[in-house]
Amino acid sequence: MIEISGILVLGFFAQWLAWRVKVPAILPLIIIGLMIGPLSSIILGEGNKFIDGDMIFQGDMLFDVVGLSVGLILFEGGLTLKIKEIKTLAHTVRNLIIVGTVVTLIGGGIALHYIMGYSWHISFLFGALIVVSGPTVIGPILRNVRANNNIATILKWEGILIDPVGALAAILIYEFIISGQADQYFTLFALQGFMITVLVGLIVGSLSASLIYLLLRRQMIPHYLRNTIILGIVILTFGLSDMLHEESGLLAVTISGMIIGNTRLEELKHILSFKEDVTIILISFLFVMLSSRIDMADLYSLLNIKILMLFLIIVFILRPIVVFISTYNSTLTWRERLFIAYICPRGIVAAAVASLFSVKLSDGSFQGIISAEQAEEAKMLLPLTFMTIVGTVVQQGLTAKKVVELLGVGRVTPNGILFLGANETARYLAKFLHSKGIPVMLCDTSAYNIREARNLLLPVYEGSILNDKALEEIDFSQYGQMYATTSNSDINMMATRMIGREIGSHNTYRLITNAEQKKVGPAPANVLFGGQYDFIGITQFIRTRPTFVEKKVQNNQEFIELLQKKSVKVPLFLISSNQAVTPISQLEPMQQEIQEGDTVVYFAVE
Template sequence: MIELASLIGLGFFAQWLGWKIKVPAILPLILVGLIVGPFSTFFTLDGEKFIDGDKIFHGELLFDVVNLSVGLILFEGGLTLKLKETKNIGNVIWRLLIFGTIITLIGGAIATHYIMGFSYRIALLFGALIIVSGPTVVGPLLRNIKPNRKINTILKWEGILIDPIGALVAILIFDFILSGHSNELFTLFALKGFLFLTLSGLFTGGIAAFITVRMLKNKALLPDHLKNTVILGAVIGTFGFSDVLHEESGLLAVTIYGMIIGNSKIANLKSLMHFKEDVTLILISFLFVMLSSRMDINDLMALANGKSILLFIVIIYIIRPLVVLFSTIGTNLSWKERFFISYISPRGIVAAGVASLFTLKLTSGSAPITDIQVEEAKMLLPLTFMIIIGTVVIQGLTAKPLAKALNVLRKEPNGILFLGASEVGLFIAKILHRYKIPVLMSDTSEQNIKEAKRHGITTYEGSILSEGALEEVDFSKYGQLFSTTSNNEINILGNRTVSSELGMNKVFRLASKLEVETNALQKPQHLLFQGKYDFIGLTNLIRRKHIIKIVKSSQYYDKEESFQLLSTFDLPIFIIHSNRRVTPITDSLDEINEEDEIVYLEFKDVKKGS
C-alpha cells in the first residue's frame, strides 16, 4: 500500500514541479520514476529499488492496468477533436496518419536493425512503437508554444489519432511474432488481423457513442449529477467489450467513442471534458512514475553508447522530416510551417505503455522467440524512454524559439466578445467598431440583437455561455471578453466560463452596485471603467451629451503616472495600441506607452466621478 500511495503522491509532485520550473510534466514524471526506481539501487544495501512497479502490479494485472489507463487517455483525447477544425487541412492530417505509419514503421525497423543489430522481428516491433506521438505530450507543448492555427490543428489531430493506429500496428507486429508462422505471408496475416481489429473497434465505439448521446440528451434517463460517473463506467465497459470481440481493439473503440461524443451537440459537454482531463492527469501522473520505476539499471546503462544516439538522430531528424515531406506535397502549407511540423514529434504515455506491455510478454519466457531476441526485447522499453525523454527535452526547450524564428507563432487576436448587447455594451462596441476592432455581441434579447445589427456589428443571438456558442465562436479572432449585462451574477459567470478559453487576464466585467458604493470593499481586478460605475450609473452617464475623443500619448507613463493622466479625462474607456490591440481602463492597467491612443468621453454637463 505504501508503494502505491507513494507512486500517486510522487506523480502529483512531478506535475507540480513541471509547472513550477516551466517544463513539460512528462520530463519530471520520468525522472522521478527513474530516481525512485532503477537509480535508487545505488543507495540501497541489497540493491533493491525504493519503488518497483512490478511489485505492485504483477503479470496480467500490470498489462490490464496500463491498457485500460491508455484507453481512458485516448478517450479524453478523442473528446477534443472537432471535425470543423480540419477544414482545408484535413488532407494533410490523413496523409500524416498514412505516410507517418508506413514510413516510420519501415524506416524505424531498418534503422533499428542496422544500427542496433536487432533481428527484423524485434526491429519491426520497435518501429511500430515509435509511430505514436501522444496527446499528453503534444497538447502541453502546443499550449506553451502557441503556433498558428493550422500547425496547432494538424499536430493536435495527428497526436491523438496516431496513437490508436500506432498501437494497432504494434499489436499486429506483436501477434505476428507470437504466431510463429514464419512461412505465412505476412501481408495477408496483417490484413486479416487489421480488418477484424478495425471492425471491432469501429462497431463497439460507434454503438456505445450512439447510446450515450441519446442518454445525455434525455435528462429523464440520466440526471446531470450522474453524467460523468456513468460515462466513465461506459468508457471502461466499451473498452472491455471491444477487447472481448477482438483482443486489443479497445483502444480504437474508445477513441472513436470520444470523437463521436465530442462532435455531438450535447449540453454541458464542457463539464464532462474537465472531468476527463482530471482523470487523465491522475492516470498520467501515476503511469509514468510507475513505468519508469520498472526499468532495469543495466538496460539503461546499455543505452550509453553511440549506437543509441545515432538511432535517435535517424528517427527524429531523418524519418520524421521524410514523413512530413511526403504528407505535405501539394498543400498550401508554407515551407516554414512544414519545417516546424517536421520538428515536432514527441512520444508519450501510449508509447511507454505499449512498450511496457510487449516487453513484459516477450520476456516472460512463454513467447516463441530465441534467447537473443529476448535480450533484444528487454531493450525495447529503455529505447522507447530514450526517444520520449530526448524529444521532450530537446523540443520542449527549443520549439518555441524555433517557432518565433520561423514566424509561425499564433498572432494575438485583437477582437472583443461582448456578453450582453444592451445599451452599455452597444455603446462601447460602436466605438470599437468605428476604429475597426473586430466585435461580436451576444445576447438572448432579439431586440438588442436587431439594434446591434442595425449598426453593422456582428452578433450571436443566444447565450455566449452555452456549449454551442463556445464551440462556434472563432477564438482566433476574439481575444477578450467584456461582460456588460445588467445582471452581475451573469457577468461573473461569463468571465469564469470564458476564461477557460481566453485566460483570466483577458476577461472583464462591469462593477456591481455594491462594489461601486462601498469604498472599503476590496474590489476585484479587471473591472471595466476602474470599477467606478455599475450598469445603471453608466447607462445614465452615457445618455448625457458627450463627445468621443482620442488623444495619442506622446511619452511613456508608468502605472502611477498612467492613473494620474487618466484622472484628467472625464471618462477614459480604453487604450488602442500600435498593433491595434485594445486594453480597457481598469485598476489592473500597468502602463501607457508612447504612441498609444487613449479613447475617452468628454462631458460638458457632468462633473468627474459622478
C-alpha cells in the same frame, strides 16, 4: 498498498513540479520513476528498488491495468477533437498519419536493425512503437510555446489520432511475430487479425457513443451520477471490444470519444472536465510505475554512441521526411512545415504498449516461436522506447519556444472584443470600435437588443455565452477580450470566470456593482470605466450621447498628463498602432509602456 500510494503521491508531485518549472509533466514523471526504480538500486544494491512496478501488478494484471488506463486517456483525447477545426487541414493530418506510420515504422526498423544489429521482427516492432506521438506531451508543449492555429490544430489531431493507429501497427507486427511464420512473407493471418481489430473497434466505439448520446440527450442519468456512469460505459466499451477481438479496445474508445466530442450536448464540458482529472491521475500513476520497472543494466546498455545515432535518425531524418511528404502542396508556409517537422514527442501510449509487448515476448511464453536472442531484444524494447520518449521531450520541450520565436510562427494575439450584452452601452462602444476595424461581437438573448444591434450592422450571437454551444460556435481565435455589460452582476462575474478559462482571466472585464462602488478603497480589478459607473450609471451617461475623443500620445508623460486633464470625463481605451485595444481603466499609467502613435480614446466633458 504502500507502493501504490507512494507512486500516486510521487506522480502528483511530479505534475505540480512540471507546472512549477514549466516543462511537460512526462519529464519529471519519468525521472521520478527512474529514481525510485532502477537508480535506487545504486543505493540499495543490485536487484533492489525503492518501488518496483513488477511487484505491484504481475502477469495479465499489468496488461489489463495499463491497457485500460491508456484507453481512458485516448477517450478523453477523442473528446477534444472537433471536426470543424480540421476542415481546411484534414488532408494534411490524414497524410501525416498514413505517411508517418509507414515511414516511421519502416525507417525506425531499418535503423535499429543496422545500427544495433537487432532481428528484423523486433526492429519493426520498435519502429511501430515509435510511430505514436502523444497528446499528453503535445498539449503542454503547445500551451507553452503558443504556436499559431494551423500548427496547433495539426499537431493536436495528429497526436491523438496516431496513437491508436500506432498501437494497431504494433499489434500487427506482434501478431506477425507470434503467428509462427517468422521465416515466411507477411502472413494473411496477421493481416486478417489487423482488419478484424479495426472493424470491431469501429463498430463497438460507434455503438458506445450512440448509447452515451441517447442517455444524455434524454436526460436518463441524474446529474450526480452522470460522470460515473459514462466512465463505466467507457470501461465497458474497452473491455467488450477487447473481448470480441484482442487489442481493439484502444480504437473503440477513441472512436467513441470523437463522436461524442462532436455532438452539441450541454453536458459535454462537464464530462470533459471530469475526464481530464481522471487522465491526470492515470498518467501520473502509469509513467512512474512503468519507469520503475526498468532495470539498471538496461539503462547502462543505452549509454553508447549507437543509441545516440538511432535517436538522431528518428528525430532529424525520419520526422522531417514524414512532414515534408505529407504537407506537399498544402497551404502551410515553409516555416510552419519546419516547426511541425521539429515537433513529435513520444508519450504514454508508446511507453504502455512497449511495456506490454516487452513482457509478453520476453517472459518465455513464446519459446519455440521466437529465439532466445529475440526474447532478449524484446526485453530492451521498453528502455529503448523510454530513451526515445525522454530524448524527444527534453529536446523539444526545452527548445520549442525558442524555435517558434526564430521561425516566427507564434500565435498572434487576437484584438477582437466580445460584449456580453447588446444593450445601449454595449452597442455604443461596439459601434465605435467596429468603425475602427476592430472585430466585435455582441452576445445577448433579448430579441429587442439583438434587433437593435443588427440595425447598426453589428455582428451578434443570439443566445447565452455561458453555455457549451456558444463556446463551440464562437471563434475565440478572433476575440482576445470580453466586456460583461449586462444588468445582472452575477452573470457578469460568472462570465468573466468562464470565458477567462478560454482567453485568460486578465482579458475579461465587467461592470462594477453598486455594492462594490460603496466600499471604501480602490475599485476591484478588471472593472470597466475605472469603477466609476455601475450598469444604471453608465446607461444614463450613454443616453446623453457623449462624444468619443481620440488623442495620439507619443510617450508615457503625454499619456499621464492627458489622463489628469479635467476635460477627460471617462478614459476608455488605449489603441495601439496594430489596433490592439486595452481598457485604460485597468492600466497603471506609470507602468504602461506607451509607443509612439498610440491613441487614447475617452469621453470628454461638454
